[in-house]
Amino acid sequence: MAATTHHHSSTGNPHGSRRLGALLRDFPWVHLGIGLLGNSLFFAGSILFFWKSTMLPAIWIFVFGSLGMLIGSLGELLVRVEKRRHGDD
Numbered sequence: 569m570a571a572t573t574h575h576h577s578s579t580g581n582p583h584g585s586r587r588l589g590a591l592l593r594d595f596p597w598v599h600l601g602i603g604l605l606g607n608s609l610f611f612a613g614s615i616l617f618f619w620k621s622t623m624l625p626a627i628w629i630f631v632f633g634s635l636g637m638l639i640g641s642l643g644e645l646l647v648r649v650e651k652r653r654h655g656d657d
Contacts, residue, residue, distance in 0.1 A: 593656075596647050603640020609633030 613630030616622040650656075 593647065593650055593654075596643075599640050599643020599647070602636050602643065606633045606636020606638070606640055610637060 609629050610633030613626045613628075613633050616626030616629060
């Protein structure tokens with residue numbers, strides 16, 4: 569009886585990884601749009617810090633803007649990794 573080996577993906581779901589890679593390659597504008605929204609919110613939040621009366625909304629706009637920038641950057645990183653994996657760079 570021959571021994572069989574099973575190769576496991578680091579994610580545990582190779583099909584999910586392929587779907588995510590395809591999604592990232594097919595819709596690169598999504599994370600770009602999220603990043604641009606994040607940049608805009610970050611800038612708007614920064615402006616609102618000038619007035620004491622808008623300090624609380626400024627904090628939350630700044631935080632959500634920062635999160636959008638982070639998501640946009642991570643999306644771009646994942647697209648570049650996927651392109652390199654598939655030799656598309």
